[in-house]
Amino acid sequence: xxxxxxFGRLVVREWRxxxxxxxxxxxxxxxxxxxxxxxxxxxxxxxxxxxxIGIVDLDKxxxxxxxxxxxxxxSALAADSAYIDPSQGAAALRAGKIYALVxxxxxxxxxxxxxxxxxxxxxxxxxxxxxGRIVNTALLQAQGTFVTKVEVRKNLATESPVFDLxxxxxxxxxxxxxxxxxxxxxxAQFLVAAMLPAxxxxxxxxxxxxxxxxxxxxxxxxxxxxxxxxxxxxxxLLSLAILFWLHGLFxxxxxxxxxxxxxxxxxxxxLFAQLLTVCASLASASVFFFITMDAARGLSLAAAYAAPxxxxxxxxxxxxDMTLPAKIWRSFLPVSHYIEIQFGQVNYGAPLPSAIxxxxxxxxxxxxxxxxxxxxxxxxxxxxxxxxxx
Amino acid sequence: xxxxxxDTLQHEVRAIFTNPTILLTVFGGVLLYFFLYPLPYIQxxxxxxxxxxxxxxxxxxxxxxxxxxxxxxxxRLSARASSLAEAERIFVARKMAGILAIPENFYRDLxxxxxPTLSFAGDAGYFLVYGTVLEGMAGAGNTLAxxxxxxxMVMSGQAPALATEQYSAIRLNLVPVFNPTMGYVNYVIPxxxxxxxxQTLIMGVGILGGGQDGYRQxxxxxxxxxxxxxxFVAIYWLLAMYYFGFGFTFxxxxxxxxLPELHLILLPFLLSATFLGICLxxxxxxxxxxxxxxxxxxxPLVFASGFIWPISAIPTPIIVVSQLFPVIPAIQAFIAxxxxxxxxxxxxxxxxxxxxxxxxxxxxxxxxxxxxxxPPIATEGAS
Numbered sequence: 071x072x073x074x075x076x077f078g079r080l081v082v083r084e085w086r087x088x089x090x091x092x093x094x095x096x097x098x099x100x101x102x103x104x105x106x107x108x109x110x111x112x113x114x115x116x117x118x119x120x121x122x123i124g125i126v127d128l129d130k131x132x133x134x135x136x137x138x139x140x141x142x143x144x145s146a147l148a149a150d151s152a153y154i155d156p157s158q159g160a161a162a163l164r165a166g167k168i169y170a171l172v173x174x175x176x177x178x179x180x181x182x183x184x185x186x187x188x189x190x191x192x193x194x195x196x197x198x199x200x201x202g203r204i205v206n207t208a209l210l211q212a213q214g215t216f217v218t219k220v221e222v223r224k225n226l227a228t229e230s231p232v233f234d235l236x237x238x239x240x241x242x243x244x245x246x247x248x249x250x251x252x253x254x255x256x257x258a259q260f261l262v263a264a265m266l267p268a269x270x271x272x273x274x275x276x277x278x279x280x281x282x283x284x285x286x287x288x289x290x291x292x293x294x295x296x297x298x299x300x301x302x303x304x305x306x307l308l309s310l311a312i313l314f315w316l317h318g319l320f321x322x323x324x325x326x327x328x329x330x331x332x333x334x335x336x337x338x339x340x341l342f343a344q345l346l347t348v349c350a351s352l353a354s355a356s357v358f359f360f361i362t363m364d365a366a367r368g369l370s371l372a373a374a375y376a377a378p379x380x381x382x383x384x385x386x387x388x389x390x391d392m393t394l395p396a397k398i399w400r401s402f403l404p405v406s407h408y409i410e411i412q413f414g415q416v417n418y419g420a421p422l423p424s425a426i427x428x429x430x431x432x433x434x435x436x437x438x439x440x441x442x443x444x445x446x447x448x449x450x451x452x453x454x455x456x457x458x459x460x
Numbered sequence: 461x462x463x464x465x466x467d468t469l470q471h472e473v474r475a476i477f478t479n480p481t482i483l484l485t486v487f488g489g490v491l492l493y494f495f496l497y498p499l500p501y502i503q504x505x506x507x508x509x510x511x512x513x514x515x516x517x518x519x520x521x522x523x524x525x526x527x528x529x530x531x532x533x534x535x536r537l538s539a540r541a542s543s544l545a546e547a548e549r550i551f552v553a554r555k556m557a558g559i560l561a562i563p564e565n566f567y568r569d570l571x572x573x574x575x576p577t578l579s580f581a582g583d584a585g586y587f588l589v590y591g592t593v594l595e596g597m598a599g600a601g602n603t604l605a606x607x608x609x610x611x612x613m614v615m616s617g618q619a620p621a622l623a624t625e626q627y628s629a630i631r632l633n634l635v636p637v638f639n640p641t642m643g644y645v646n647y648v649i650p651x652x653x654x655x656x657x658x659q660t661l662i663m664g665v666g667i668l669g670g671g672q673d674g675y676r677q678x679x680x681x682x683x684x685x686x687x688x689x690x691x692f693v694a695i696y697w698l699l700a701m702y703y704f705g706f707g708f709t710f711x712x713x714x715x716x717x718x719l720p721e722l723h724l725i726l727l728p729f730l731l732s733a734t735f736l737g738i739c740l741x742x743x744x745x746x747x748x749x750x751x752x753x754x755x756x757x758x759x760p761l762v763f764a765s766g767f768i769w770p771i772s773a774i775p776t777p778i779i780v781v782s783q784l785f786p787v788i789p790a791i792q793a794f795i796a797x798x799x800x801x802x803x804x805x806x807x808x809x810x811x812x813x814x815x816x817x818x819x820x821x822x823x824x825x826x827x828x829x830x831x832x833x834x835p836p837i838a839t840e841g842a843s
Contacts, residue, residue, distance in 0.1 A: 115773040165806035197638035238575035249584035365748035
């Protein structure tokens with residue numbers, strides 16, 4: 071068996087081995103799409119609606135009720151929890167029942183009519199940062215609309231009977247906010263587009279370690295490597311690469327064709343970037359196996375390497391504000407280079423030259439591949455090493 | 461059944477502390493993640509996001525606005541374009557975070573009371589950046605609007621002191637609570653640390669449970685369950701104290717809960733996670749498969765736990781299934797008492813849920829161990 075083996079036979083052998091191993095087969099077939107869909111489903115609402123906020127209305131006037139209606143009218147907020155006093159509301163805020171507590175002072179209407187601006191206080195739970203930000207923005211907008219109405223009414227009654235002038239008096243500078251590349255400010259589009267590649271990388275790394283470890287378990291890694299270790303290694307990596315490239319294609323298809331999210335870029339560039347990312351991920355993963363020669367330990371290392379990927383990807387938190395160690399660790403993760411290409415293509419339709427630095431960075435992952443080849447060769451040559459490491 | 465409690469304890473301790481994979485996963489994992497996970501977020505809030513400005517007005521007032529935008533901590537005006545088209549090109553080429561457009565005749569329209577419109581654009585593909593940039597630009601824009609209104613009031617005869625007070629009919633005082641700086645570390649750490657404890661604990665227990673040794677065949681299932689759970693809970697109690705104590709202090713994360721409350725939640729949390737690990741370790745044929753399952757489940761668990769995306773917006777079936785994982789109620793309970801200062805009585809449902817998980821997985825673990833150990837009919841016992 072350890073004699074010369076043609077490449078084609080090695081590949082066929084890989085596929086046969088895959089079909090015989092139900093766990094590995096699941097990991098390279100239906101589990102990734104299932105998790106992709108699950109992650110999408112979690113975020114599928116896209117836009118947060120009717121987040122509960124609590125109101126302490128100490129004024130109970132027509133104006134305060136109108137203000138509350140304005141908060142409630144905001145699609146993001148639901149102002150249906152009323153509390154008698156602030157301490158009761160604070161308890162609900164602490165318990166996480168409401169995301170914000172708005173306290174309307176007792177003299178709101180009087181003071182407003184008298185021209186002494188009263189102050190409404192809103193305590194927003196920012197422990198849940200994303201939700202806190204949504205609530206913050208919604209409160210500001212609702213308040214802005216309400217105040218503008220009050221001031222326009224006052225201006226119409228006093229100084230400027232023309233509506234436009236009354237409005238300009240209330241809001242001298244208008245603002246127009248344009249969310250570029252994600253027009254509906256859909257959170258699913260923003261987060262899922264980063265979550266799926268991060269999950270993809272986890273699958274690739276885990277599957278590579280397990281697939282290499284399977285040879286170890288079945289018997290002898292040395293026997294698998296035979297006299298043509300490089301060929302055997304490539305046959306394995308090629309089979310995995312094809313499968314994971316398909317998975318990459320699947321999530322791109324799902325997001326930008328099936329879901330119809332806007333995609334401005336070039337599919338060829340994206341698919342080429344994905345292919346490089348797959349190769350880079352498989353290369354790094356094979357290092358984890360070759361330095362541990364053990365499924366569980368290799369997988370533990372792979373977990374440490376790939377699991378925090380999403381944090382380093384730079385979508386949830388900007389790369390420009392990362393410290394140097396974070397940037398260095400980030401550069402070791404193929405998917406963080408890939409995501410820049412994906413966002414560049416999908417959002418901006420950036421020309422190919424702008425993707426070259428990232429593509430080149432992915433090219434550097436030839437180094438872990440060379441290391442794996444070197445280890446595989448050593449292993450094939452030395453008959454005992456395999457057993458010692460085990 | 462010839463193993464005494466002491467023998468079992470000795471065997472289990474030896475099995476755990478001589479297993480490099482468990483040591484690597486438990487101690488290595490907990491320590492590594494302690495530094496790795498918060499690493500990207502150390503700076504807490506994004507600052508000085510680069511924005512390109514298109515000033516078609518070029519008046520003294522519009523330049524004043526530019527300076528005000530530039531002075532905000534969130535935004536830095538780092539490029540200038542002469543037209544919107546050019547601004548868009550610069551934006552894409554240099555990967556800027558936003559565009560500020562000041563329209564032609566901005567100053568004149570403002571003086572004439574015509575209400576000119578400022579345009580802000582941000583890259584909503586990156587949400588945190590988008591929010592930050594808009595916050596900065598809108599803040600400066602509002603300040604300018606307030607200044608204009610105050611000027612007008614003063615010009616129409618108001619006392620300046622009154623004008624500064626009355627530029628808005630009703631003021632809104634937004635107070636961020638529990639995470640007043642809106643920092644990212646304070647947001648991520650409290651939840652992710654719980655997840656790390658949960659995941660590495662299950663992996664560690666699972667790896668041990670997978671390996672079949674002769675001596676375990678001679679141990680009473682209940683005895684093995686109690687001893688093994690005791691050891692892992694003890695190890696993780698120390699690691700949890702390290703996270704909650706040193707860890708939170710190190711990263712300046714507030715701790716509002718009293719120690720008794722933390723211990724009270726830790727007990728069912730660590731018990732249920734250990735039992736779940738024993739179940740997985742007994743159910744799965746190979747020890748690395750526990751690691752695999754834990755690894756795959758991490759991302760969905762983080763996003764289903766409700767600290768990133770509101771539970772009310774997540775499909776109900778996913779929420780229902782997620783309740784089976786001890787980490788979900790644990791994250792919610794720990795954040796409520798430790799970050800938000802909730803009274804223990806308000807998290808009682810979560811506390812009971814953790815005990816329910818403990819009972820469920822405890823029984824299952826015991827049953828699984830028994831069915832694995834009781835029939836030592838030469839098939840597995842020999843190895």
